[in-house]
Amino acid sequence: MRVLPLYVVLGGWLSMPALAADADEWMSRLAKTEHTQSYSGIFVYERNGAFSSHAVWQGVDGDVVRERMLQLDGPASEVVRVNGELKCLSTELAGQFSGGKAWHEQSFDTHALSEWYEFRVIGDSRVAGREAVALAILPRDQHRYGFELHLDRETALPLKSLLLSERGQLLERFQFAHLDTGDVSDSDLTPSMACATVAPSTQLDQQLETNWRSDWLPAGFRLTKADVRPSPASDESVSWLAYSDGLASFSVFIEPLKGEVVEDARSQMGPTVAVSKRITAAEGDVMVTVVGEIPPGTAERVALSMRAGAAQAQR
Amino acid sequence: MSREALHESLSAVMDNEADELEIRRVLAASGEDEMRSTWSRYQVARAALHKELIDPRLDIAAAVSAAIADEAAPVVKAQRSPWRSMGRLAVAASVTVAVLAGVRLYNQNDLSGQQLAQQAPAPVISVPQASQAQGPAVLAGYSEGQSEAGDAQAAPAEGWHEQRLPSFVRQHAQQAAFSGGSDSALPFARAASMEER
Numbered sequence: 001m002r003v004l005p006l007y008v009v010l011g012g013w014l015s016m017p018a019l020a021a022d023a024d025e026w027m028s029r030l031a032k033t034e035h036t037q038s039y040s041g042i043f044v045y046e047r048n049g050a051f052s053s054h055a056v057w058q059g060v061d062g063d064v065v066r067e068r069m070l071q072l073d074g075p076a077s078e079v080v081r082v083n084g085e086l087k088c089l090s091t092e093l094a095g096q097f098s099g100g101k102a103w104h105e106q107s108f109d110t111h112a113l114s115e116w117y118e119f120r121v122i123g124d125s126r127v128a129g130r131e132a133v134a135l136a137i138l139p140r141d142q143h144r145y146g147f148e149l150h151l152d153r154e155t156a157l158p159l160k161s162l163l164l165s166e167r168g169q170l171l172e173r174f175q176f177a178h179l180d181t182g183d184v185s186d187s188d189l190t191p192s193m194a195c196a197t198v199a200p201s202t203q204l205d206q207q208l209e210t211n212w213r214s215d216w217l218p219a220g221f222r223l224t225k226a227d228v229r230p231s232p233a234s235d236e237s238v239s240w241l242a243y244s245d246g247l248a249s250f251s252v253f254i255e256p257l258k259g260e261v262v263e264d265a266r267s268q269m270g271p272t273v274a275v276s277k278r279i280t281a282a283e284g285d286v287m288v289t290v291v292g293e294i295p296p297g298t299a300e301r302v303a304l305s306m307r308a309g310a311a312q313a314q315r
Numbered sequence: 316m317s318r319e320a321l322h323e324s325l326s327a328v329m330d331n332e333a334d335e336l337e338i339r340r341v342l343a344a345s346g347e348d349e350m351r352s353t354w355s356r357y358q359v360a361r362a363a364l365h366k367e368l369i370d371p372r373l374d375i376a377a378a379v380s381a382a383i384a385d386e387a388a389p390v391v392k393a394q395r396s397p398w399r400s401m402g403r404l405a406v407a408a409s410v411t412v413a414v415l416a417g418v419r420l421y422n423q424n425d426l427s428g429q430q431l432a433q434q435a436p437a438p439v440i441s442v443p444q445a446s447q448a449q450g451p452a453v454l455a456g457y458s459e460g461q462s463e464a465g466d467a468q469a470a471p472a473e474g475w476h477e478q479r480l481p482s483f484v485r486q487h488a489q490q491a492a493f494s495g496g497s498d499s500a501l502p503f504a505r506a507a508s509m510e511e512r
Contacts, residue, residue: 045508077507249487
């Protein structure tokens, strides 16, 4: 009888790598299918205080991937991309978009991601009338959120994605209600009149214009973009740094206060946290605001770690 | 970290409405005497509001600390005497009692929690959200959403953030949605949901 528990332990131990390999394979299929599979569908997005429905079309013709997305309720936000590059944007969205791609193309790199996340198959499910496999994407530290991802068994397209806090609370839901995996017609991929054409970006080779850097970053996050922009509310210019670990991302905004007295602040909008911290610098106090889909404690630590200085922290 | 903000966080913790940051702040400051006395005062105020009797000097945390301190540090190679484990049981039991007492203290009244929260709103700024902005389309408004909009006070400090945060959030969301190389449906939906009209 004493041997029995040993078998159970050994069996569990032996089956674990098999499950993990299975999950890795699903993730690799997901990474591939996103650039090779034509599909159209309707999905819903929900976070606290917001619920919206959207239509999406993706047409793949040889090497050319064309995507069109349209919000179906409320403002008709629309966007068309060809091979990842923005072609048109409806006026609702046009406000602050900077143009230009990120410096480091954030392609879906399963191998790199597995350093910061653990992938696990957790069962079968059914989404949008299709058979799906449910994966858990678990963070390996407390500086990022985990996901529950449901992939279509036939195509490995993501049918449902739940973002979960470290306490297992649901932060946002993305879920298809309908999915077709056939070819997509040209007319469906053609932008509507309301979608304003975006000029091809001319600033691909921009250099670091900001002299801010972070002393501390959660493992795996690296700088994807930095820029200096006019402040939305004053004559000051705001330094902007964007970071990503491949799945999660956050932005840091730094604005000089010029002697103004402003309190720290924080706010949580579903998955997105915003933490503002006052930092003392040589040229006077600045307000550092971290915005992103990361836990509040991590955002606060990043905000407090910002330093003025030329050397960029490379992690 | 200003005193006022800390006190507001403390009040939120008492009302069981604190977010994670607030709980961390309060825990970090819980060693300070001033913080403890403020906690006691809040408990008295809450009890008074509901005409309940409470002994304000009942400092459970101190009692638990004392009980733990009284326990002799475990000695290596010590003889396992039955009395020792009895003593440990007693400590464990006293902690349990303290925790139960604490739970009672917490749950005494939910109403007072809401009142206190209204008197001292936590410094949370609200960002205009698409779902609130579409006036005519929202037939059954969520009460949470409404009150959130009402909390948007015109205090100068909060005004500073409110002028900037929507723009920052939008910029972040659009960067994630339109500059990333892959799976843009989810970031796109996220960016669209941040839009105000």
